[in-house]
Amino acid sequence: MASAPSLAASLSPATSSETVTRAELSEIDASTKAPAMFFLCSAILWLLAGTAFAIIASFKLHNPSFLGDSEWLTFGRVRTAHLNAVVYGWSVNASFAVALWLMARLARSVVRHSGLLMLAGALWNIGVTIGLYGILAGDSTSVEWLEMPTYATPMLFVAYALVGAWAVITFRFGKSEHIYVSQWYILAALFWFPWLYSVAQIMIIFAPARGTVQALVNWWFAHNVLGLWFTPIGLAAVYYFIPKVLGKPIHSYYLSVLGFWSLAIFYNWAGVHHLIGGPVPAWVITAGIAASFMMVVPVVVTAINHHLTMIGSFQALKFSPTLRFIVFGAVNYTLASLLGSLMADRGVSEVVHFTHATVGHSHHGLYGFFTMVMFGSIYYILPRILHREWPSAKLISLHFWTTAIGVIVMVVALSVVGTKQGLDMNNANVAFIDIVKGTLDGLRLRSYSGILMTIGHIAFAINFVWMVFTPRAENSAPTLFRNPDPDLEVTAR
Amino acid sequence: MNRAPLIFLGIFFALAFSWTGIVLTNQLAYGKLEPVYDEGDATSYPQSIPGVAAQGKLVYQDLGCIYCHTQQVRRPGYGGDIDRGWGERQSVARDYIRESRVLLGTMRTGPDLRNVGTRFAGDGGREWHIRHMYDPEITSPGSTMPKFKFLFETRKIVGEPSPKAVQRLLPASAQPPAGYELVLTERGNALIEYLLSLKDTYNYPEEASRVYVEPKKEEKAGAKPEASQPEGHK
Numbered sequence: 100m101a102s103a104p105s106l107a108a109s110l111s112p113a114t115s116s117e118t119v120t121r122a123e124l125s126e127i128d129a130s131t132k133a134p135a136m137f138f139l140c141s142a143i144l145w146l147l148a149g150t151a152f153a154i155i156a157s158f159k160l161h162n163p164s165f166l167g168d169s170e171w172l173t174f175g176r177v178r179t180a181h182l183n184a185v186v187y188g189w190s191v192n193a194s195f196a197v198a199l200w201l202m203a204r205l206a207r208s209v210v211r212h213s214g215l216l217m218l219a220g221a222l223w224n225i226g227v228t229i230g231l232y233g234i235l236a237g238d239s240t241s242v243e244w245l246e247m248p249t250y251a252t253p254m255l256f257v258a259y260a261l262v263g264a265w266a267v268i269t270f271r272f273g274k275s276e277h278i279y280v281s282q283w284y285i286l287a288a289l290f291w292f293p294w295l296y297s298v299a300q301i302m303i304i305f306a307p308a309r310g311t312v313q314a315l316v317n318w319w320f321a322h323n324v325l326g327l328w329f330t331p332i333g334l335a336a337v338y339y340f341i342p343k344v345l346g347k348p349i350h351s352y353y354l355s356v357l358g359f360w361s362l363a364i365f366y367n368w369a370g371v372h373h374l375i376g377g378p379v380p381a382w383v384i385t386a387g388i389a390a391s392f393m394m395v396v397p398v399v400v401t402a403i404n405h406h407l408t409m410i411g412s413f414q415a416l417k418f419s420p421t422l423r424f425i426v427f428g429a430v431n432y433t434l435a436s437l438l439g440s441l442m443a444d445r446g447v448s449e450v451v452h453f454t455h456a457t458v459g460h461s462h463h464g465l466y467g468f469f470t471m472v473m474f475g476s477i478y479y480i481l482p483r484i485l486h487r488e489w490p491s492a493k494l495i496s497l498h499f500w501t502t503a504i505g506v507i508v509m510v511v512a513l514s515v516v517g518t519k520q521g522l523d524m525n526n527a528n529v530a531f532i533d534i535v536k537g538t539l540d541g542l543r544l545r546s547y548s549g550i551l552m553t554i555g556h557i558a559f560a561i562n563f564v565w566m567v568f569t570p571r572a573e574n575s576a577p578t579l580f581r582n583p584d585p586d587l588e589v590t591a592r
Numbered sequence: 593m594n595r596a597p598l599i600f601l602g603i604f605f606a607l608a609f610s611w612t613g614i615v616l617t618n619q620l621a622y623g624k625l626e627p628v629y630d631e632g633d634a635t636s637y638p639q640s641i642p643g644v645a646a647q648g649k650l651v652y653q654d655l656g657c658i659y660c661h662t663q664q665v666r667r668p669g670y671g672g673d674i675d676r677g678w679g680e681r682q683s684v685a686r687d688y689i690r691e692s693r694v695l696l697g698t699m700r701t702g703p704d705l706r707n708v709g710t711r712f713a714g715d716g717g718r719e720w721h722i723r724h725m726y727d728p729e730i731t732s733p734g735s736t737m738p739k740f741k742f743l744f745e746t747r748k749i750v751g752e753p754s755p756k757a758v759q760r761l762l763p764a765s766a767q768p769p770a771g772y773e774l775v776l777t778e779r780g781n782a783l784i785e786y787l788l789s790l791k792d793t794y795n796y797p798e799e800a801s802r803v804y805v806e807p808k809k810e811e812k813a814g815a816k817p818e819a820s821q822p823e824g825h826k
Contacts, residue, residue: 160701163728163736170742175656241653241695270596278596287603294607298615303693310688312615312623314696319614327607363606371614376666377696378683380621383614449671453662453700524700527675531703532734538701539736 123207130209131200132484134216136567138196139477141224143560145188148231150553152181157549161542171235179234179246186244186324187227187255190465193473194332195220195262198285200480201339202266205282206273210265219261226254242303242313244321252300256293263289280355281339284331287363291327295320311379315371322370325464330366330432333472334358334401337429340479341408344422345415350407354400362397365390372443375452391443398436405429418579420495424475427503431467435460450525455538455545456517463510466552471502474559481566482577489578490569494562496580501555508548516541625689628796637794640690641786648786651743651779653693660737662697663706663790677711678704679792684799687792702737709791721784722758722776726766743780746772 156178158165166172203210210216230247233239238248247255266289270282299320302308308316342349349355371379371387409426416423439460442451451457478495482488489495516538523529523537627636641649652658665679673679683706688694712720720731725743728735744758746768757773759766768774776784 159738160736163738167739168741170655173655173740173742174738175659176654178659179656237654239654239656241656241658241693243658243698278599283599286599287606290600290603291607294611298611302615302619307692308619309623310625310691311685311694311696312619313694315614315618319610323607323610360602360606363603364609367607367610368613373698374696376670377664378685378687380618380685383618386613452671453698455701457698524676525672527672531676532732535701535736536734 124204127203127207127209128200128483130211130213131203134210134213134220135196135200135480135484137217137220138192138199139481139563141220142189142192142196142473143563145184145192145227146556147560149181149184149189150549150556152177152184154546154549154553156181157542157546161539161546170237176235176237176239179239180231182244183227183231183234183246185465187230187247188224190329190469190473191223191259192220193470193477194288194329195223197336197473197476197480198289198332199262199266199269200484201281201335202269202285203273205275205279205339206270207275208269208273210269211272216262216265219258219265222254223258223262226251226258230255240304242317244324245299245303245317249304252304256296256300259296260293263293279339280349280352280359281335283359284335284338287359288328288331288335291323291331291367295323295327311377314374314377315379315383318370318373319367320370322373323367325461326362326366326369329465329469330362333428333432333469334362336472336476337405337425337432340421340425340476341405341429344419344425344479345408345412347408347412350404354404358397358401358404361393361400365393365397369394369439369443372448375443375445375448388443388445391440394436394440398433398440402429402433418581420489420492420499420578420580421475421479423499423580424471424478427499428468428470428472428475431463431471431506435463435468438463450521451517452521453524454517454521455513455541456521459510459513459517462506462513466502467506467510471506474498474502481563485566487566487569488576489562490565491562492578492580494558495578497558498555498562501551501558505548505552505555508551509545512541512544512548622685625686627689628686628794628798630794637796638687638690638792641789644782645786645789647779648782648784648789649693649695651783652695652786655740655783657705658695658697659699660701661703661705662700663704664696665704665706665792673704676703679707681792681795683792684796686796686799705787705790707791707793709788710793713788717788718784719761721787723761725780725784726758726762730763740780743777743783744774745777746774749773 155166155172156174159167159174159177163174170176199210199216202208226247230251233248233251234246238250239246240248245252266285270286299316302316303313307313338349338355368386368390371383372391375384375388377384416426441447442456442460478489519541520534520538523534524531627638629636663683665681665683666673667682668674674682687706688696709717711717724731724737725740727739727741728737749771753773754775756775758776759768759774762774766774
C-alpha cells in the first residue's frame, strides 16, 4: 500500500471486519453453505475419479499391457477421461464453490434461492458424468479439451450459465460498495468462459470452420480455459487468502490493477503458441509468441505484490495450512508462467513442443498452482460454513507434503525426459524406438509421483468426510500444523 | 464508487480483442480456401478420402490416437520432421480443408502420421498395419503403443476359410484354435484404410511462394524418405 494507504486499506479483505460485523459474515457464510458443500463434495469425488484415471493412463505409458485388452480403458480414452474429470469435474466444481463463497463475502451479499443454484450444479455434474461415459464408450470428439460428445455439452453450457448468473446476481445485490481485486478476477472469469466455450463448440463441433481455422479456435479456447478461467479464479483466491490469513492488506492496490489488466490483455492471445510450426498463418503464431512473452508483466507484477504482502510473515507458513497451500500455489504460478513464456520461444518450442515436457508444464500450472490454491481455499472455507474444525492436522500435513513433493517430482521428471525426447526427435539419426525407450525411466518416475499425490488426495478425502460427519465441536480453535508460539519461534529460528 | 460497468467493458474488450484477431480475422482470411483443380491430373486437391477411410477416421477419433500421434509436418530445418521422412514438404493450411475435423495433435509419443500412407502403402502396408495393430511389438520391438486386439475377432470357419483371415500374418501365439479364423472387425479394417489414405503428396503451385524453403540443405546420410516397403517408423 505504497501511495494510497487509505484506499488500499478500505479495499482489503483483511480490514473488512471493521465494517462488516461478524454476525453479518456468519449469515453470508450460512447462505453459501448448501451450494458450496454441494460443489465441494462433487469436486472431491471427481478428484478421486480423475486421479484413478490418471494412474491408469500413466502406467500404460511405460507398461502398455496394463489393462491392455480393454477397449474402454485404452490409453487414448482413459487419458482423455482423466483430463475431463479433473478439468470439468474437479477444477470447475472447486472453482464454483470458491468463487461463490468469495463473491458472497466480498460483495456482502447473501446467496438467495440456493435451490436453483444447486439444480444448476446437479445439471453440471450430470453433464460431466454423461460426457465422461461418452468418452470411455467411444464417442470422444478428439478435439483437445472439448472431447465430450454433443449429447453432454449443451447441458454443461446451460448449467454454467446458471451458476455464473447466480454469482453475478450475488455481486449485483451486494451491500459492499467496493470491488476488491478478487471480484474483478471472478467476474471476468465468469464472463469469459461461456464466450470461449460457445464459440469453440460452434466453430469446431456444431458448424465446423474450414481446415486449420479449427485448430486456432481450439487453442484459443483450450489455453484460455487455463488463462481466463482457472488462473483468474486461482488468483482471486490468492489475493483474498494471503491478506486474510495474515490479517494485513495487500501490498499495493495499483500493482493488483496493473496485474489484472495486463493479464486480461495478453493472456487471451497466448494460446496460439500451441501451434508453433503448424499449418496456420505465421503472423498469428508470432502474435501468440509475443503475447506469451508479455505475460511476464502480469506474472511478475502479481508475484511482487504477493511477495511484498508475505514479507515479514513467512513464519505463518509453519502454522496455517491454508497459507501453506496458497503460497505454494502462488510461487508455482510464477514459475509455471515464466517457464511457459520461455517454452513459447520458437527455438525452445522446436524442442519441447510435441513432448512430455508440455504435459509436465500443464500439470505445473493446473496442479502446482491452481489445484494447490483450491486445496488451501477449501481448508479455510469449510470450517466457516460447517462451524467445526478439521479433525486431523496430521492428515493435512500428509496431504500437503505428498502433493507438493509429488507435483514437483512430476514436473521435473517430465520436463527433463521431455527435453531429451525433443532433442532426440530433432536428430533424425536417432531411431524413433530409441526415443521411446529413452523416456521410460522418466515416465516411471512420473507414475510414482502420481501414487504419492494419490495418497495425498485420499488423506484429503478422509479428512473431509471425517469433518462432515463429526458433530459440531465446542472447541473452536482452528486446526493448525502447530501452535504458534512467538517466543519459541525466535529460538527455533 | 461504482466502477462495475467500466470494469465490465474492459473485460469484454479484452476477449473481443483476441476473438477478433485469432478467430474472426483468420476465418475471413482463409476460412473459405478452395480445393485446387489440377488440369494435368484432372483431379482437385486435396482429394477427399474414400468412404471406408472416413469411417476409419471416426475410429481414430474414438480411440484417441491423436494423443500420441500428430498429423502435421513442420518445415525443413525446423525440427526433424522432414529428415525423418514424415513428409516431402511441410503441411499447409490447404491440406486440411476437406476435413470436417482437423486432427493436428500436440503430442509425439509416437511418430507423425500425416503421410503414413506413403510410408506404408498397398498390400504390404496393410499387412504391416494388421500386425502392428494386433501387437505393436511384432513389428516394432520396444513399442509402448497399446495393443488393439479388440479390433480383431475370432470366428468359426463356415464353409471356405475367408480370404480376409489374418492369422497367417501373426506369430504362433496368436493363432486361433482349429476350425476358427482371425479377422479384422469392420472398425479395425476402416481404421487401417484411413491410415493408408493419409498422404499429402500434391504440391500446390499456390502455396509455393508461402512454403518455407531452406536456402541450402546438405544431404544427410540415411535421411531419405522411406520407400513404400515398410521397415518401420523412423
